[in-house]
Amino acid sequence: MPELPEVETIRRKLEPRLVGQRIVGVFVPRPSIIGCPGVAAFRRDVAGRSVVRLSRRGKYLIVELEREWRLAFHLRLSGHLELAGPNEHPAFERLRLVLSQGMSLSFIEPRALGRAYLFREQQIPDALAGMTRMGPEPVSPDFTAEYLADRLRARKASVKSLLLDQRVCCGVGNIYSDEALFRARVRPTRTAGRLTRPEVIRLARALTRVLRDGIRWCGTTLADGRYLLPDQARGRFQERLAVFGREGRPCRRRNCPGVIRRIRIGNRGTRFCPVCQR
DNA sequence: CTTGTGTCCTGTAGGC
């Protein structure tokens, strides 16, 4: 699932390939992939515009176009972006932007839950209201233990649910929330407001570090091939996962006799070590 | 405001 490290990796790889190119053609094999505006307006207003830079907010990849136009992608669970040659038509291609130098930016999304949004910088559409309410980037200096403590204070939901709340920790999804809780030695079922001060400090640090590590290793590509880099290469963080996808296997913490368990929290699969996460 | 639940979507795994 593309989370912050995967989207950031895509941003870094794609930016040098896209900047300066003009979008000269738009194909929308799956109209529902367009989040806003309507398909006709999307096609009309994206065509002919040049890419200025690529940015990211949480799990949104933002292609900044000339004159304050923005093209945002949310990859949801199974989406990725690919640079395809003129005659390459990848499976599950939902949107194709033909670029001035001949390549195309292809939005691949088997489950079709991902979306592309076109808008003006000064006019954020309702469909992207979530982006405006996002908390600080956990890899930025704004994300401190004090901030996290403040957001968890008095909350009765599980700490895992709040890590997944984009208003609290933007860019965090199911993989990195489980990994951060493991590194912080905090059990995902814990009531958020009841974490001790040292636990919150550990969690804030763990979250920042695990996301940075994810970026360093170009993200997590699961066995089913979900999430690929724009050149279809795989990430390498999956080899370093401590709990995600490791249920039934021994805990990786040194001298810990635990076996990784899988439970459900708020309808999400959650993995943790019952021995060293308390 | 907070918390929990259902929905979208489709490929895949598992059951019979």
Add this chain to the structure above:
DNA sequence: TGCCTACAGGACACAA
């Protein structure tokens, strides 16, 4: 073998 169902999960609508 082949059909069918359950499941995966990010974001959001909605209920309590």
